[in-house]
Amino acid sequence: MRAFIASSIGVVCAAAAVLPLSLPDGMTDSASAAPASAPVPVTAPRLPGSTQSLPLVPLEPAPATPTATPPGSPESPEPPESPDAVSLGLPARDVEPFALLGVVWNEPEEELHGRIQVRTKSATDGTWTSWQELEAHADAPDPASAEGGKGVRGGTAPLWVGASDGVQARVVPERDEESGGWHKLPEGLRLELVDPGEAPADDFTPQARASSEANAALAPLGALEIPAQDQQETREDLPAVRDGAEAAGEEAAGEEAVDAETVDAEAAGEEAGALAPIGPRPAIVTRRGWGADESIRGSFLYTNTVKVAFVHHTAMSNGYTCSQAPALIRGIYRYHVKSNGWRDVGYNFFVDKCGKIYEGRAGGVAKPVMGAHTYGFNANSTGIAVLGSFNSTNPPSAAVNAVSKLVAWKLGLHGVNPRGTAVMTSGGGKYAKGAQVRLQTVSGHRDGYVTDCPGSRLYAKLGTIRESAARLQGR
Known part of the structure; x- marks a missing residue:
């Protein structure tokens, strides 16, 4: 079956609900922190568009204190029981301008048992949004078609966020109901930041x-x-x-x-x-x-x-x-x-x-x-x-x-x-x-x-x- 996000709120076609998402105890969540890192270089010229591809990395362990969970979030689940189940994310940081984002992973057939949320910083006034949850992207080529072969990746639906120059992301794995452990997240998870650019120059290629x-x-x-x-x-x-x-x-x-x-x-x-x-x-x-x-x-x-x-x-x-x-x-x-x-x-x-x-x-x-x-x-x-x-x-x-x-x-x-x-x-x-x-x-x-x-x-x-x-x- 095509990869999809199997979450406790059900699989939907790309709804962008704003929901709190708690991290496992001991995982840093800098929800209110100002990004301090330098801008990430773009991977293509700004015009007619560009994509920044940022790997999601294990969140650094931190002391289990009440400040590790954003105010208003539900109680954090128990800590992961193995390094494979560690939450992944991207600390809040400044990036080159973008307006649309999504998360992709290596294997299109692999299911993602977890919840992915992002928040972005407005390039206009510098304010940060609330957390927005990314949902399953079940639009895809059929695997047996001429398009469904090498190079196709699994991914969420894209989310339009408007002119932005800062981002933060977090992915929390779900419990495996059969084993009681944590699901392993897919390999190659990365955040894609898209600048749609202007229309190409009027040269009729x-x-x-x-x-x-x-x-x-x-x-x-x-x-x-x-x-x-x-x-x-x-x-x-x-x-x-x-x-x-x-x-x-x-x-x-x-x-x-x-x-x-x-x-x-x-x-x-x-x-x-x-x-x-x-x-x-x-x-x-x-x-x-x-x-x-x-x-x-x-x-x-x-x-x-x-x-x-x-x-x-x-x-x-x-x-x-x-x-x-x-x-x-x-x-x-x-x-x-x-x-x-x-x-x-x-x-x-x-x-x-x-x-x-x-x-x-x-x-x-x-x-x-x-x-x-x-x-x-x-x-x-x-x-x-x-x-x-x-x-x-x-x-x-x-x-x-x-x-x-x-x-x-x-x-x-x-x-x-x-x-x-x-x-x-x-x-x-x-x-x-x-x-x-x-x-x-x-x-x-x-x-x-x-x-x-x-x-x-x-x-x-x-x-x-x-x-x-x-x-x-x-x-």
Whole structure:
């Protein structure tokens, strides 16, 4: 099973709850201490982005005194019984500016039995946040796919924290209920600090050209946005589906050729048919529009068709402004590629709280691009991530409406009824590998994996999304 954080509060899709976390007695917790260390050098130029990778180390033993536990925290558990169970962390310190973070480890299949919390210092006013807990990241490539091999790492969901220049982290292992001892933490735990940077300079590189050409049937080369069209005009999108990987063309010289692993896009287009109900195409901000650094991604990857749309939330703060959405997406993109070791950002589409839709993984918005969004069901599906956390907050109506429009168009291109169901073959995870699973054609992440994603409040809107999408298709 894919690595996940098995905690006492349950596995959820990247909720960012602010909770106290006590350390084992005898472990230093400098929660109120000012960082004294020098800034950590970045590992890449500041523009168009950078990642600082900081190993988590055993926390230094200290006398067991009441000050070892922050005020308001629950009682500390008993001390670890072996060096292998020592809590890991990163003392409070100044670092180079960043805005998004997460924790990764070496083996993607290894479970992390523990709790991870972070706190950050604002680069604007120098104040420290409360502790925020990182949660499981069950968005991942299927292990048997062309993307699921060497270089992929386990990790938490990324957390957007805004402009920050200080950080502190701590990881406490959980008790093994069977042995009574402490679980051993995975090897290679490290904190990833991501600066999304600005959009790359406006030089149309071969890689950027390839991504743009994948949408050539829908928008001019180099367009920042694919324009909306009414339902009748959307019939013109069908050739983009039929042509599949061939329309995407070869990648730039020196880059791997397009990987059409299981492409049968022409059959997918024929299945859709000239008279199939297709919703109006919504406007979609292209990768160039949100400032993707195309030099860091891998080649395109396609699947047979699109039978199911999985709805996610990114579990980040809802306090971002819509003008910040491109930076959030650039941060997630860099984390997925540089920190998790994926070929590209995992989601096929993003939707912000103002209802704007963004192209995610490269390869063409009308084509059956294989994502890395729902472990076990990435083949023959598309992943739509709403920026925000919706466990206890209602999703904005603008975002729900945008998802409905996107679903109506995307599923319509492949002849899929948003009110229907589809049989999917599991690649592992919640369901045994090879199992035939019937899912609704508009499903939540939790339907395909053991997670609370897309949050209870957004999940409750899926019925509305199905009905609205079906009406937009004219059904």
